[in-house]
Amino acid sequence: MTDSPTPRWHERLRSFQRALGRLEEPIAQVRSTGQLPENLSAEFKDEVDRKFEMAYELGWQTLLDFFQYAGLPVPDDYEKTLDIAHSLGLIEYRGSWTDLFESLHRTIETYSQRKSQIIFGRVVYSFYDLLSDLSQRLAEKAAQHPVHVNR
Numbered sequence: 001m002t003d004s005p006t007p008r009w010h011e012r013l014r015s016f017q018r019a020l021g022r023l024e025e026p027i028a029q030v031r032s033t034g035q036l037p038e039n040l041s042a043e044f045k046d047e048v049d050r051k052f053e054m055a056y057e058l059g060w061q062t063l064l065d066f067f068q069y070a071g072l073p074v075p076d077d078y079e080k081t082l083d084i085a086h087s088l089g090l091i092e093y094r095g096s097w098t099d100l101f102e103s104l105h106r107t108i109e110t111y112s113q114r115k116s117q118i119i120f121g122r123v124v125y126s127f128y129d130l131l132s133d134l135s136q137r138l139a140e141k142a143a144q145h146p147v148h149v150n151r
Contacts (some may be wrong), residue, residue: 010142012065030048059131063081090138099122103127
């Protein structure tokens with residue numbers, strides 16, 4: 001067997017999984033205590049926001065890398081990307097992904113404390129689960145096409 005480099009999307013998937021792992025603890029903490037966003041420190045919420053944004057970006061880039069690896073078009077449009085991911089079974093709830101994307105961009109465009117708290121709650125109770133599901137589905141694809149490298 002000849003050496004073959006690890007596909008970029010496999011490497012990116014590992015980074016995505018590590019980022020989700022770092023996000024898992026604070027998400028679990030909020031879920032287990034049931035604390036409302038307004039009762040959490042700004043530093044804690046900022047930490048969760050940063051970790052979520054990192055995981056989201058890595059997940060999105062992993063998805064695009066997978067498309068490229070699979071010989072599929074890599075769309076520059078969010079909606080087309082969701083359509084392809086949904087058709088491949090990589091995402092289940094397309095509408096929730098649209099909501100995630102729009103929520104993130106609304107926060108960037110018009111920041112307000114109230115919107116931030118609402119979106120924080122959605123990150124904890126919905127959006128994190130979307131990323132976790134994407135990670136699991138991509139991991140299943142990676143397991144179907146393992147990379148063997150002789151060392």
